[in-house]
Amino acid sequence: MSRTRTGHIHLGAFMNAGPGGVGGWRHLDAELGWFSPAYYQKIGRILEAALFDFVFFADTVGIPRSFGNSIEDHVRYGVGAPRLDPIPVITLIAAATEKLGIGATVSTGFQQPYNVARSFASLDHLSGGRVGWNVVTSFQDAEALNFGNEKLPGRAERYDRANEFLEVTSKLWDSWGDGSLVLDKASGAFADPTRVHSIDHAGKHFQVQGPLSVPRGPQGRPVIIQAGSSVEGRDFAARWADVIFCSHESIESAIEFYADLKGRAVKHGRDPDHIKILPAVTPIVGRDRAEADRLKREFEELVPAEAGLARLSYHIDVDLSRYDLDKPLPPLEVKGVFGHFREALEVSAREGFTLRQLGRWYGARTEGNLVGAPVEIVDRMEQWFDRRAADGFMTIPTHAPGAFEQFTALVVPELQRRGLFRTAYEGATLRDNLGLPRPEARDLRRRAAG
Amino acid sequence: MSRTRTGHIHLGAFMNAGPGGVGGWRHLDAELGWFSPAYYQKIGRILEAALFDFVFFADTVGIPRSFGNSIEDHVRYGVGAPRLDPIPVITLIAAATEKLGIGATVSTGFQQPYNVARSFASLDHLSGGRVGWNVVTSFQDAEALNFGNEKLPGRAERYDRANEFLEVTSKLWDSWGDGSLVLDKASGAFADPTRVHSIDHAGKHFQVQGPLSVPRGPQGRPVIIQAGSSVEGRDFAARWADVIFCSHESIESAIEFYADLKGRAVKHGRDPDHIKILPAVTPIVGRDRAEADRLKREFEELVPAEAGLARLSYHIDVDLSRYDLDKPLPPLEVKGVFGHFREALEVSAREGFTLRQLGRWYGARTEGNLVGAPVEIVDRMEQWFDRRAADGFMTIPTHAPGAFEQFTALVVPELQRRGLFRTAYEGATLRDNLGLPRPEARDLRRRAAG
Numbered sequence: 100m101s102r103t104r105t106g107h108i109h110l111g112a113f114m115n116a117g118p119g120g121v122g123g124w125r126h127l128d129a130e131l132g133w134f135s136p137a138y139y140q141k142i143g144r145i146l147e148a149a150l151f152d153f154v155f156f157a158d159t160v161g162i163p164r165s166f167g168n169s170i171e172d173h174v175r176y177g178v179g180a181p182r183l184d185p186i187p188v189i190t191l192i193a194a195a196t197e198k199l200g201i202g203a204t205v206s207t208g209f210q211q212p213y214n215v216a217r218s219f220a221s222l223d224h225l226s227g228g229r230v231g232w233n234v235v236t237s238f239q240d241a242e243a244l245n246f247g248n249e250k251l252p253g254r255a256e257r258y259d260r261a262n263e264f265l266e267v268t269s270k271l272w273d274s275w276g277d278g279s280l281v282l283d284k285a286s287g288a289f290a291d292p293t294r295v296h297s298i299d300h301a302g303k304h305f306q307v308q309g310p311l312s313v314p315r316g317p318q319g320r321p322v323i324i325q326a327g328s329s330v331e332g333r334d335f336a337a338r339w340a341d342v343i344f345c346s347h348e349s350i351e352s353a354i355e356f357y358a359d360l361k362g363r364a365v366k367h368g369r370d371p372d373h374i375k376i377l378p379a380v381t382p383i384v385g386r387d388r389a390e391a392d393r394l395k396r397e398f399e400e401l402v403p404a405e406a407g408l409a410r411l412s413y414h415i416d417v418d419l420s421r422y423d424l425d426k427p428l429p430p431l432e433v434k435g436v437f438g439h440f441r442e443a444l445e446v447s448a449r450e451g452f453t454l455r456q457l458g459r460w461y462g463a464r465t466e467g468n469l470v471g472a473p474v475e476i477v478d479r480m481e482q483w484f485d486r487r488a489a490d491g492f493m494t495i496p497t498h499a500p501g502a503f504e505q506f507t508a509l510v511v512p513e514l515q516r517r518g519l520f521r522t523a524y525e526g527a528t529l530r531d532n533l534g535l536p537r538p539e540a541r542d543l544r545r546r547a548a549g
Numbered sequence: 550m551s552r553t554r555t556g557h558i559h560l561g562a563f564m565n566a567g568p569g570g571v572g573g574w575r576h577l578d579a580e581l582g583w584f585s586p587a588y589y590q591k592i593g594r595i596l597e598a599a600l601f602d603f604v605f606f607a608d609t610v611g612i613p614r615s616f617g618n619s620i621e622d623h624v625r626y627g628v629g630a631p632r633l634d635p636i637p638v639i640t641l642i643a644a645a646t647e648k649l650g651i652g653a654t655v656s657t658g659f660q661q662p663y664n665v666a667r668s669f670a671s672l673d674h675l676s677g678g679r680v681g682w683n684v685v686t687s688f689q690d691a692e693a694l695n696f697g698n699e700k701l702p703g704r705a706e707r708y709d710r711a712n713e714f715l716e717v718t719s720k721l722w723d724s725w726g727d728g729s730l731v732l733d734k735a736s737g738a739f740a741d742p743t744r745v746h747s748i749d750h751a752g753k754h755f756q757v758q759g760p761l762s763v764p765r766g767p768q769g770r771p772v773i774i775q776a777g778s779s780v781e782g783r784d785f786a787a788r789w790a791d792v793i794f795c796s797h798e799s800i801e802s803a804i805e806f807y808a809d810l811k812g813r814a815v816k817h818g819r820d821p822d823h824i825k826i827l828p829a830v831t832p833i834v835g836r837d838r839a840e841a842d843r844l845k846r847e848f849e850e851l852v853p854a855e856a857g858l859a860r861l862s863y864h865i866d867v868d869l870s871r872y873d874l875d876k877p878l879p880p881l882e883v884k885g886v887f888g889h890f891r892e893a894l895e896v897s898a899r900e901g902f903t904l905r906q907l908g909r910w911y912g913a914r915t916e917g918n919l920v921g922a923p924v925e926i927v928d929r930m931e932q933w934f935d936r937r938a939a940d941g942f943m944t945i946p947t948h949a950p951g952a953f954e955q956f957t958a959l960v961v962p963e964l965q966r967r968g969l970f971r972t973a974y975e976g977a978t979l980r981d982n983l984g985l986p987r988p989e990a991r992d993l994r995r996r997a998a999g
Contacts, residue, residue, distance in 0.1 A: 177739030289627030
């Protein structure tokens with residue numbers, strides 16, 4: 100118990116509004132309830148009972164077609180599809196919980212900032228200040244094809260749009276000053292028009308007059324979640340993100356990333372403690388090591404090779420269907436691919452995998468090497484926290500809700516025993532529980548009302 | 550009891566996710582809960598207990614600025630703002646009810662069809678087949694200003710886009726054939742890729758490859774609600790709408806509209822019984838006539854003249870702030886304005902109103918002349934139903950939830966006593982309860998999977 104760092108970790112849960120990963124839906128304990136509120140609400144209640152900071156939903160707006168330039172294997176194996184709109188999904192979780200944060204992914208590529216600002220401001224009110232927005236810029240041409248374009252813009256252009264998108268939404272969230280509602284039935288004064296302002300944004304990508312038609316929410320602005328690993332992504336995250344989600348195979352790489360991001364945040368004039376860095380983990384928890392290893396092997400058995408390859412093709416945007424399943428993957432130079440996707444190619448070369456083996460390995464790959472008994476898992480989490488590789492963890496379930504039930508029953512109590520995790524929620528809003536201040540509304544009063 | 554028509558009426562409830570109308574929020578019984586789930590869920594439960602077909606939410610994506618080219622009086626009086634995103638609002642109502650239909654307004658002007666199709670398909674699943682989409686094309690330049698344009702396109706152009714928008718969403722809703730999900734854990738077969746198809750839409754406004762990332766919902770397609778009164782609007786409604794919402798001061802005008810719309814539907818190859826026409830009504834119900842008249846006068850007292858004029862300016866898109874409050878409105882020629890907005894100008898001229906009187910009259914105006922005791926109100930509803938002026942009514946509350954409580958307690962039992970309204974829900978989905986068939990998915994099999 101050589102804790103070298105005060106405070107406690109934060110825990111987020113990573114979900115899909117549809118089957119996640121590869122093969123997890125085949126688990127005997129997996130529920131197939133993606134189309135019904137009960138599934139999501141049950142998971143929300145499990146996570147809230149365990150005092151998780153939040154649950155958030157990944158998203159894409161299109162079925163991947165990287166593998167064989169076709170949706171076929173993605174549909175056949177349930178890899179990357181279906182995906183329900185995460186906004187109603189997190190609303191249902193809000194209705195079943197009181198403190199748990201709720202986050203949804205919305206891409207800046209295929210929406211207008213006014214609509215997105217309004218959705219999240221509305222949800223911030225309706226959830227009592229619990230909403231987060233996971234900002235993505237999208238990475239698949241299959242998404243662009245649903246919005247009138249053959250291909251996505253390049254990464255620099257996507258982040259340029261994303262930066263301006265966030266500038267607009269941030270102004271819109273400040274367009275009603277705090278306390279602008281009067282609601283005096285006797286006098287008929289509804290709101291104070293001197294505190295409600297147009298934003299008159301005129302930029303390269305967007306022209307938005309405002310104000311938003313929704314007053315400022317309990318959190319002022321929603322919690323911004325972001326996961327970019329590229330240089331552009333890191334800089335965007337350092338500027339805008341409250342929570343950063345990342346993937347690292349080694350603690351050394353995570354420590355480097357952590358220091359880099361906190362340093363970038365300081366350059367943007369921010370307090371580095373106000374950015375929470377949560378590496379992804381996929382815990383497989385047994386009562387002892389042998390049970391955990393058995394659970395891991397059972398999970399691996401669920402993964403068809405083609406399904407794993409479809410997922411890898413989608414992640415690296417390279418069509419692996421053209422190669423022989425029983426031969427090793429030829430050396431590939433994949434431009435602009437970062438993080439664990441690159442690592443997959445390195446592992447394959449090092450281990451001499453055939454493509455079939457690579458598919459099964461990648462499909463069953465877990466994040467953060469958290470396979471073991473609770474004490475082993477918490478040892479590792481504590482090390483990552485103490486060595487400033489992490490402010491907490493983004494927990495990805497192998498299957499749902501079973502993996503969350505195991506983690507919350509076995510790991511959370513051990514985290515609490517060591518003082519590494521809360522024993523009660525600190526506050527009412529997601530910002531409160533993440534230890535983040537509520538942003539002040541910028542003063543837009545120089546603008547005339549109207 | 551000279552019923553000349555079998556069947557029963559349908560009842561929809563019209564709401565705003567914010568203060569509705571003018572002054573209603575000042576009513577002593579009005580709840581100011583637009584930012585909390587409890588308000589919406591309470592209303593949903595009241596309407597479901599009374600067996601309403603559905604509740605739906607109007608919407609605009611911008612604060613009106615027609616009055617004085619400013620948001621100022623709209624904010625001061627709470628006229629047309631705030632407006633929360635209706636999608637999370639109806640999701641919360643779905644979570645608190647089991648049979649009530651839930652509808653949200655989304656404009657085809659400022660969204661992409663893929664996103665809209667996905668939201669409603671997701672909600673159709675999550676609500677168990679209870680969702681409706683109120684399709685609007687928007688009518689305020691104040692909305693365009695939040696989306697990069699100074700002005701809206703003309704009406705013909707807006708409906709051209711709306712028609713193609715619905716073509717795309719309808720194809721996307723059919724892109725997963727019914728029964729395409731397999732979900733066989735043992736074999737690993739998730740879905741049947743031969744039943745999931747791209748749509749390859751290439752049109753004037755939209756290019757969308759598809760398929761949608763959400764399988765076909767319980768209703769096949771959401772119930773389409775529409776309220777256009779112009780020639781373009783009527784034709785659009787006859788082609789696409791399941792429910793038509795309209796406003797008529799006289800039964801004669803309503804009968805003409807009803808016959809016109811049903812005739813247009815036949816020309817589009819549709820069964821006229823599969824379009825339900827629901828004129829708007831704003832009931833003010835007393836236990837007797839005197840009480841109803843008193844309630845009406847109390848309601849009128851809540852309306853500031855400027856607030857009523859701001860609302861009228863917004864509805865006719867003419868800035869009335871430039872005229873003297875204490876003089877009559879000069880004759881105006883307002884292009885492209887239909888329905889009760891035109892009637893307001895006619896009444897003003899006929900009655901010799903000053904602008905101040907017009908503002909107070911328009912702000913307190915109720916739809917359908919349903920002020921009275923329950924028997925009087927039901928007499929009138931029965932007459933409209935029997936004479937084929939209406940298949941039912943869209944009920945607008947003077948204040949919420951109070952006006953719904955009065956209507957459901959006093960009027961619904963009288964409707965039921967006369968056999969004019971259901972005594973139990975007929976089915977599980979909104980289509981079931983509206984007596985509408987579930988649309989078959991068009992056969993897209995000629996397209997290759999992928």
